[in-house]
Amino acid sequence: MDEHRDGSKTALVIVNMQQGVMDYCVHPKKVVSRIQELLVRARDTGTPVYWVQDEREFERHSLAWKLTAGLEQQEDEHRIFKSYRDAFTGTGLHASLxxxxxxxxxxxxxxxxxxxxxxxxxxxxxxxxxxxxxxAHTTGAETFEGQSLTGDQIIAHTNAYFAGLDYPNQDFLLMRAAEVTFAPVTVND
Structure with a gap:
């Protein structure tokens, strides 16, 4: 494990909100609406925004590859293209952060x-x-080795996992979209 990152800023990272993914996810309208709210607050405070898009499953610029309806990247926001589940592997995400x-x-x-x-x-x-x-995260139902889970069960399990995450000298929070705040970004002269 690396040591705690001492960066002073917060970034909003939006993962795989692509049409080809959202077609199979539960509660897409609610999740998009909450991400829109997060975007407004992040943009209003100058918080860096990162859009992560999967290019392993979807051909670039295809309908499935594009951001889902209701979400649009602004010109000054970062776009990260990934070929693995991990947004850090083979991308410039870490260096940009x-x-x-x-x-x-x-x-x-x-x-x-x-x-x-x-x-x-x-x-x-x-x-x-x-x-x-x-x-403000979503998925679809999955079956593996004869066991089926609904999208809601998977979301609940993911939240439970992060609610108990613990590393020394780091903060891990599980918050509702309405609770998330972004501090205004200041530019030092």
Missing amino acids: IAQDVGRLVICGAQSDYCLRTAAGRAAAMGYDVTVVRD
């Missing part, structure tokens, strides 16, 4: 049990403080 002086990540998006959980867990192991937005 360091360059932006980020030490805390607020993470939301899809799929709770795969890409969101992997990104948040990896960020924690790399020393970032992590807030998972408990009501």
Whole structure:
């Protein structure tokens, strides 16, 4: 495990909110609405925003690859293209966060049990403080080895996992979208 990241800023990281993913997720309208609220607060305070998009499953610029309806990236926001569940592997995410002086990540998006959980867990192991937005992530039903889980069960399990996450000298929070605040970013002369 890396040591605690001392960056002074917070970043909003939005994972896999792509049309091809959201077609199979539960509560898509509620999750999109909550992410829209987070975006407004992040943008109003100058908080860096990172959009993570999967390019392993979806061809770039295809309908499935594009952000789901209701979400739009602004020109000054970061876009991270990934080929693995882990948003840090083979991407410039970590280097960009360091360059932006980020030490805390607020993470939301899809799929709770795969890409969101992997990104948040990896960020924690790399020393970032992590807030998972408990009501702004989603996934679909899954069956593995004859066991089936609903999307809601997977979301609840993901939240339970992050509610108990603990590393020395780091903060891990599980918050509702309405509870998340972003401090105004100041520019030092």
